[in-house]
Amino acid sequence: MKNLFIKNFGCQMNLYDAGRILALLQKSHGLTQVSTPEMADLVIFNTCHIREKAEEKLFSELGRVRKLVRRRADGGRVVFAVGGCVGQAEGEEIFRRAPYVDLVFGPQNYHELPMMLDQLAGGHDKIFAANATATDKFDHLPQTGQSGPVASVTIQEGCNRFCSYCVVPHTRGQEWSRPVADVLEEIAVCLANGAVEIQLLGQNVTSYGALDESGTANDLALLIRRVALLDSCKRIRFVTSHPADMTDDLVDIFSEIPQLCPCVHLPIQSGSDAILQAMERGHNVDHYRTWANKLRRAHPDMTLASDFIVGFPGETEDDFNQTMALIEEIRFDHAYSFVFSPRPGTRAATMEPQIPLEMGRQRLARLQEKLNQVQLENNRQQVGKREEILVEKRSRMGQGLMSGRTRGNRWVNFPATDERIGQWVEVEIIEGLPNSLKGRL
Numbered sequence: 001m002k003n004l005f006i007k008n009f010g011c012q013m014n015l016y017d018a019g020r021i022l023a024l025l026q027k028s029h030g031l032t033q034v035s036t037p038e039m040a041d042l043v044i045f046n047t048c049h050i051r052e053k054a055e056e057k058l059f060s061e062l063g064r065v066r067k068l069v070r071r072r073a074d075g076g077r078v079v080f081a082v083g084g085c086v087g088q089a090e091g092e093e094i095f096r097r098a099p100y101v102d103l104v105f106g107p108q109n110y111h112e113l114p115m116m117l118d119q120l121a122g123g124h125d126k127i128f129a130a131n132a133t134a135t136d137k138f139d140h141l142p143q144t145g146q147s148g149p150v151a152s153v154t155i156q157e158g159c160n161r162f163c164s165y166c167v168v169p170h171t172r173g174q175e176w177s178r179p180v181a182d183v184l185e186e187i188a189v190c191l192a193n194g195a196v197e198i199q200l201l202g203q204n205v206t207s208y209g210a211l212d213e214s215g216t217a218n219d220l221a222l223l224i225r226r227v228a229l230l231d232s233c234k235r236i237r238f239v240t241s242h243p244a245d246m247t248d249d250l251v252d253i254f255s256e257i258p259q260l261c262p263c264v265h266l267p268i269q270s271g272s273d274a275i276l277q278a279m280e281r282g283h284n285v286d287h288y289r290t291w292a293n294k295l296r297r298a299h300p301d302m303t304l305a306s307d308f309i310v311g312f313p314g315e316t317e318d319d320f321n322q323t324m325a326l327i328e329e330i331r332f333d334h335a336y337s338f339v340f341s342p343r344p345g346t347r348a349a350t351m352e353p354q355i356p357l358e359m360g361r362q363r364l365a366r367l368q369e370k371l372n373q374v375q376l377e378n379n380r381q382q383v384g385k386r387e388e389i390l391v392e393k394r395s396r397m398g399q400g401l402m403s404g405r406t407r408g409n410r411w412v413n414f415p416a417t418d419e420r421i422g423q424w425v426e427v428e429i430i431e432g433l434p435n436s437l438k439g440r441l
């Protein structure tokens with residue numbers, strides 16, 4: 001077995017996991033990453049369960065690779081594996097729907113992949129490993145193989161909040177924070193490999209809590225203070241935050257720590273208290289407003305991002321209009337928005353009345369129009385500013401453009417060449433679009 005194809009779906013935590021899986025299998029089995037499943041001896045889908053669409057993507061991908069079921073040149077079979085959150089949630093059901101899948105594993109079991117591959121090679125037929133409560137995977141992984149200017153490091157996994165619509169507590173398991181020393185060690189390796197920006201990841205980073213070497217409990221604010229002390233760390237960000245976990249200390253560090261970028265992803269989901277209550281979010285609109293205002297006061301360039309769900313069971317036109325009014329009020333700089341998707345095993349899936357999908361879609365279109373309009377206005381106000389940008393990659397817009405982010409997490413596209421990747425440049429903003437800025441060096 002030589003070649004690995006890994007396709008990732010879902011959130012940044014899954015992307016991080018995919019990187020760790022790659023580094024693990026490079027070390028254990030000498031595998032090399034290839035860019036198409038046709039070239040691979042091992043095909044891994046690292047999946048997402050958050051909405052029905054995400055899950056459908058897996059099964060359509062599985063349908064597509066079915067024709068690749070074959071013997072390899074060395075006589076073994078091509079191995080098909082499904083990992084991540086669908087692996088955890090659907091388990092052995094996946095073998096039934098796609099009988100050529102050999103291996104199903106959950107997000108807390110991927111460190112066992114080398115052993116599972118050996119078992120398959122030794123004649124085992126199907127292997128299923130999904131233990132959502134495991135918390136020791138990081139102890140069994142080789143050091144990160146991340147390179148590049150921006151490195152992401154998972155500091156916290158899982159969730160205990162059980163919002164009524166959400167599968168994450170079921171797929172990722174109980175909330176768990178990595179020990180401070182582990183986190184700092186991994187970040188130090190990333191910095192040594194050339195990273196200058198560190199993103200701290202977690203389903204709920206604001207609930208981070210772990211002991212350091214001296215036995216002192218660190219929360220997120222304290223951890224960020226420690227990261228800021230590391231040489232050559234120029235930017236720090238963290239995602240995702242939960243409004244119910246916000247603290248004054250976490251707000252204060254934005255004016256205290258120069259490396260901490262003034263951007264917070266703080267999802268509110270809905271602007272209606274009745275809906276937030278049915279979602280069991282643990283906060284109301286006024287609570288959110290208080291923290292949004294504190295954050296904006298803490299730093300003049302603070303940007304706020306949110307997630308929204310429309311068409312939640314029982315959402316009336318009035319509830320929806322409250323969400324629209326909230327967008328006008330808070331003037332979010334960025335947002336992800338979704339039509340409610342009833343998920344198996346969640347309470348909201350059986351709440352009444354369910355909102356017809358078509359109505360949900362119409363509300364989503366209206367919501368996104370409003371979000372775009374507000375973002376466009378915000379972005380147009382950036383025109384004329386000079387921003388320090390870390391050049392990250394070629395722009396998706398093509399046309400000889402490169403992309404990087406401002407400290408406030410706004411994407412900027414500007415004419416430049418590939419050699420600039422990893423460099424700091426000063427860019428003048430010349431145009432504001434709904435989801436990005438245009439600039440020139």
Ligand code: SAH
Pocket residue numbers: 050051165166167168203204240241242267269307308309338339340341342343
């Ligand atoms: N921990 C984060 C969000 C993780 S999931 C938080 O609490 O904010 C990412 C986003 O997916 C959520 O913020 C929510 O907007 C959306 N989402 C989750 N479950 C969903 C569902 N059943 N239907 C539609 N959107 C959903």
Ligand code: SF4
Pocket residue numbers: 159160161162163166167168169203204242
């Ligand atoms: Fe899901 Fe709620 Fe946990 Fe976020 S806080 S991951 S939405 S259960």
Ligand code: F3S
Pocket residue numbers: 009010011012013014047048049050084085167168171172203
């Ligand atoms: Fe999806 Fe799992 Fe992330 S359900 S959003 S991949 S935590």
